[in-house]
Amino acid sequence: MNLGEAIYGRGLALLALALAMMLVWFGAGEPYVDALGEGRSRVEAAARRLHATRQSITPDNAAEARTEESLNALLLPGASSAASAAWLQQRMGTLTQESGALLLSFELLPVAANADTPLQLVTGRVRVTANTQGLRLLLHSLETQQPLLLIDNLYVRARSDQDIAPGGHLDVQMDVSGARRLSP
Numbered sequence: 130m131n132l133g134e135a136i137y138g139r140g141l142a143l144l145a146l147a148l149a150m151m152l153v154w155f156g157a158g159e160p161y162v163d164a165l166g167e168g169r170s171r172v173e174a175a176a177r178r179l180h181a182t183r184q185s186i187t188p189d190n191a192a193e194a195r196t197e198e199s200l201n202a203l204l205l206p207g208a209s210s211a212a213s214a215a216w217l218q219q220r221m222g223t224l225t226q227e228s229g230a231l232l233l234s235f236e237l238l239p240v241a242a243n244a245d246t247p248l249q250l251v252t253g254r255v256r257v258t259a260n261t262q263g264l265r266l267l268l269h270s271l272e273t274q275q276p277l278l279l280i281d282n283l284y285v286r287a288r289s290d291q292d293i294a295p296g297g298h299l300d301v302q303m304d305v306s307g308a309r310r311l312s313p
Contacts, residue, residue, distance in 0.1 A: 205307040228266035230259030260297030
């Protein structure tokens with residue numbers, strides 16, 4: 130073997146090593162680093178939500194503006210009851226999809242007008258079909274998110290084995306309410 134063939138062989142070996150390292154990095158390393166960054170951002174978001182919740186619970190007379198901001202985080206967004214109801218419907222669709230359930234319907238219930246309260250409840254009747262795990266995830270996400278949503282009139286029944294409609298083995302109906310600030 131002469132010197133030229135040895136250099137050529139080493140060059141090919143180095144090129145093959147570089148290609149193998151690129152395949153390993155782009156095949157496993159980069160997705161792993163991306164997943165770590167995404168997990169870190171989720172933990173930071175959860176920490177911010179926890180901090181905001183703790184701030185809304187603990188009394189602080191010196192920071193009235195911060196208390197007002199914390200209160201607004203617990204209320205439904207929207208300048209009108211229709212906008213708040215649309216946000217509630219969209220949020221229920223998102224939470225249902227994330228939990229693995231199937232949203233069948235969302236019906237806006239009439240708003241009770243009470244002029245002497247500063248808040249107004251916006252309530253929607255939600256029907257979903259889910260399995261047990263999906264229902265657990267949906268109820269957990271409803272209870273732990275902001276703005277604050279209240280679950281009322283929860284009704285769960287098993288579906289018939291002969292039912293061929295898509296979704297899980299449970300039919301679920303519940304009333305989900307959120308409060309919004311009344312416009313002056």
